[in-house]
Amino acid sequence: MAFLDNSGDIILDAVLTDTGRMRLAKGDGSFKIAKFALGDDEINYELYDKNHASGSAYYDIEIVQSPVLEAFTNNTSMLKSKLMTVSRTNLLYLPQIVNNTTVGLASNSTNNILTVLVDQATVEDSTIAATGDYVNGYRIGDTKNPIVMDQGIVSNAIGDGSSVVLDADLTETQFMLEIDNRFGNIWDAKGSSQATPSFVDDDNVATYYLSTSTNKTYFGKSGTSMSGEVITGPRGARLQFLVTPSVDLNSSTYLFTQLGTTATLGSSVYQIDTTVRITGVTTGYRVDLPIRFVKKA
Amino acid sequence: MATTFKTLNSANDVTSTRTLLHEAIPLTGTIASGTYDDNNIKTYSHGMFESVYDYPVLSSSANHIFDISTGYASNSAHATSSSNQNSKKLNIYSQMAQVLVGYDATGSIQSFDRDGDIADGGDKINEAIFVNFSRLLTKDEIKKGSFSMSIMTGGAPTAVSDAMTITDDGAASSYKVNSPAGEYGILYTGSAVAGAGVGLVYYQAGVAVLSGSVFAASQMGNGALVATGFDAIATGSNIEMMADSFRNRLTNISFNNTVELNSTVYFCRASHNEFNYSNNPTYLSESQIRVKNSTTDNPVSYVTTVGLYSSDNELLAVAKLSEPLKKDPNTEVTLRVRLDF
Numbered sequence: 001m002a003f004l005d006n007s008g009d010i011i012l013d014a015v016l017t018d019t020g021r022m023r024l025a026k027g028d029g030s031f032k033i034a035k036f037a038l039g040d041d042e043i044n045y046e047l048y049d050k051n052h053a054s055g056s057a058y059y060d061i062e063i064v065q066s067p068v069l070e071a072f073t074n075n076t077s078m079l080k081s082k083l084m085t086v087s088r089t090n091l092l093y094l095p096q097i098v099n100n101t102t103v104g105l106a107s108n109s110t111n112n113i114l115t116v117l118v119d120q121a122t123v124e125d126s127t128i129a130a131t132g133d134y135v136n137g138y139r140i141g142d143t144k145n146p147i148v149m150d151q152g153i154v155s156n157a158i159g160d161g162s163s164v165v166l167d168a169d170l171t172e173t174q175f176m177l178e179i180d181n182r183f184g185n186i187w188d189a190k191g192s193s194q195a196t197p198s199f200v201d202d203d204n205v206a207t208y209y210l211s212t213s214t215n216k217t218y219f220g221k222s223g224t225s226m227s228g229e230v231i232t233g234p235r236g237a238r239l240q241f242l243v244t245p246s247v248d249l250n251s252s253t254y255l256f257t258q259l260g261t262t263a264t265l266g267s268s269v270y271q272i273d274t275t276v277r278i279t280g281v282t283t284g285y286r287v288d289l290p291i292r293f294v295k296k297a
Numbered sequence: 298m299a300t301t302f303k304t305l306n307s308a309n310d311v312t313s314t315r316t317l318l319h320e321a322i323p324l325t326g327t328i329a330s331g332t333y334d335d336n337n338i339k340t341y342s343h344g345m346f347e348s349v350y351d352y353p354v355l356s357s358s359a360n361h362i363f364d365i366s367t368g369y370a371s372n373s374a375h376a377t378s379s380s381n382q383n384s385k386k387l388n389i390y391s392q393m394a395q396v397l398v399g400y401d402a403t404g405s406i407q408s409f410d411r412d413g414d415i416a417d418g419g420d421k422i423n424e425a426i427f428v429n430f431s432r433l434l435t436k437d438e439i440k441k442g443s444f445s446m447s448i449m450t451g452g453a454p455t456a457v458s459d460a461m462t463i464t465d466d467g468a469a470s471s472y473k474v475n476s477p478a479g480e481y482g483i484l485y486t487g488s489a490v491a492g493a494g495v496g497l498v499y500y501q502a503g504v505a506v507l508s509g510s511v512f513a514a515s516q517m518g519n520g521a522l523v524a525t526g527f528d529a530i531a532t533g534s535n536i537e538m539m540a541d542s543f544r545n546r547l548t549n550i551s552f553n554n555t556v557e558l559n560s561t562v563y564f565c566r567a568s569h570n571e572f573n574y575s576n577n578p579t580y581l582s583e584s585q586i587r588v589k590n591s592t593t594d595n596p597v598s599y600v601t602t603v604g605l606y607s608s609d610n611e612l613l614a615v616a617k618l619s620e621p622l623k624k625d626p627n628t629e630v631t632l633r634v635r636l637d638f
Contacts, residue, residue: 005622012603012617012618012619012632012633012634012635013616013617013619014614014615014616014617014635014636015614015615015616016613016614016636017612017613017614017615019611019612020612020613020614023607023611023613029606030607031520032607032608033304033305033311033561033605033606033607033611033613034304034305034606034607034608035303035304035305035605035606035608036302036303036305036563036565036601036603036604036606036634037301037302037303037601037606038565038567038572038598038600038601038602038603038604038624038632039600039601039603039604040575040577040598040600040621041577042601042602043575043577043579043599043601043603043621044579044586045575045577045579045587046579046586046587048587048597050587050590059588060588060597060599060623063599063621064599064621064623066601066620066621067598067620068601068617068618068619068620068621069617069633070617071615071616071617072615073405073615073616075611075612075613076612078604078612078615079583079602079604079612079615081576081577081578081580082301082573082575082576082604083301083572083573083574083575083576083598083600083624084299084301084572084573084574084575084576085299085300085301085302085303085540085570085571085572085573085574086299086573086574087570088571089570089595089596089626090592090593091574091586091592091596092585092589092591092592093584093586094574094580094581094584094585094586095582096574096581096584097543108355112398121496151393153584154583154584155583155584155585157307157585169298169299170299175516176610195531198609199609199611201611205492207610207611214627231401233584272495280302282298282299283299283576284299284301284576285303285576286576
């Protein structure tokens with residue numbers, strides 16, 4: 001993945017992604033481009049110098065000199081951050097999505113990461129269970145706390161979250177969750193129903209869409225009604241869900257030995273680290289939440 | 298409502314184009330007759346053709362560039378049971394003829410016609426040398442009017458002489474379309490003259506058919522063979538020996554190939570009030586937009602990537618700009634993304 005030649009006119013280097021090629025090869029009409037988005041993955045806005053001595057023409061001098069990498073074909077690796085359309089130009093604050101470990105699942109106090117225990121033997125091992133908070137992958141309904149993601153402005157500069165509501169056009173009404181389908185599935189906060197992925201791509205990444213209108217059990221109280229909040233400013237939606245282990249992780253050590261490591265968590269365990277990607281469909285703000293699947297060795 | 302996607306209007310934002318790309322393909326004779334001491338020549342136990350590579354055959358870097366074979370029609374004077382590999386020469390000719398010339402109304406395989414006017418009867422090419430080019434070289438087709446082959450038609454095998462250059466003169470504007478294998482042109486030794494053709498070149502199939510008559514009055518053969526004319530070698534030698542003889546008299550082949558690119562162009566238009574904010578993690582500091590001091594400042598963003606998505610937000614194609622492009626409420630941008638198929 002080289003840099004693009006930026007010595008002359010602006011050029012576009014375009015490629016089909018691996019998913020695009022897969023859709024094209026299927027020949028079932030699923031390769032149909034319907035929309036576009038613009039991304040700025042290489043841009044570090046911290047380089048924007050609003051106090052440059054030479055004036056506003058130089059504020060972004062370092063940004064516009066940023067070299068741009070070639071396009072590559074892994075669909076999940078491109079456009080990690082997108083440009084957003086809001087017709088108003090007077091916004092000074094934008095909402096973020098934050099993992100709430102106060103009322104939601106906390107990182108395991110021993111390994112400091114959200115942890116899923118994948119089977120009965122692991123859950124019933126008292127030394128492992130005593131290491132901290134976890135998702136009960138054996139009896140999902142017995143999990144104490146779901147994973148909670150709060151959306152809002154993390155500053156109270158424009159008002160306290162208990163009294164000021166996030167603007168409606170910035171409030172998320174739908175979230176997109178992506179997880180490696182070989183490892184885990186998405187369930188609602190009470191562990192009573194499993195979500196259905198919209199599609200699974202060629203890299204086994206399953207994409208779930210959860211909407212406030214059709215997936216109510218995945219959402220907690222929002223706005224000023226939110227409790228146990230970690231967001232100090234105006235609040236939007238609260239997403240809450242559980243991650244359960246796949247059958248492969250539950251019943252076999254194959255993926256653990258292929259892709260994971262061994263460690264000690266109270267007892268000797270296998271573990272696989274992965275991420276759950278949570279994206280607000282309205283604002284496009286995205287968080288990669290590290291998560292660890294643990295199985296007693 | 299904030300959004301990160303913009304729907305493409307199929308009527309105004311999407312269009313299709315077709316482009317023809319050409320590459321010059323020069324094949325010098327030494328690659329077929331000595332550069333690699335014949336280690337780039339592959340022969341087969343069946344003896345029906347031999348293959349020429351651009352590098353010694355045993356190397357993983359070797360690319361197949363063309364095959365050589367010969368044959369004659371059943372009504373050729375050479376088609377006698379006493380001829381060397383008679384049945385295989387008949388089979389090769391018939392196979393090439395049925396693919397490239399086709400059948401008549403009775404279902405019989407037709408012969409190669411010297412001027413391409415098959416229905417009119419006329420002079421046929423009954424003894425032929427076939428040069429089948431690899432698709433690696435010809436791609437979608439040989440460009441009409443670009444084909445040239447130089448051969449030595451006289452002299453002893455060890456001292457070849459009488460250079461002859463054969464081209465598809467005039468084929469750029471005048472070519473034949475009555476072949477089941479696509480379009481073809483007539484090969485001439487000079488300017489195009491009716492009835493003076495010495496072979497045929499099939500553009501899409503990537504096959505040159507050379508009449509044996511170009512060698513008829515001269516000597517053919519290579520160092521291992523008795524110097525003799527084409528007629529004698531056609532009956533007395535096997536296909537492999539004939540192919541060896543031909544490639545040792547081949548000094549140059551050149552043509553332009555053609556790649557047909559079908560492209561779809563997507564016009565990604567960002568209006569003045571679109572795509573001015575970013576969800577890049579560095580865009581915010583404590584939720585405040587870094588590029589603004591106050592609400593009256595214009596938001597600014599920088600485009601480096603264009604993503605093309607399906608209706609369910611699957612990323613199907615991606616394009617990168619060579620440098621960041623500033624976007625703010627004072628600018629409108631149209632990015633033209635071309636996908637080639």
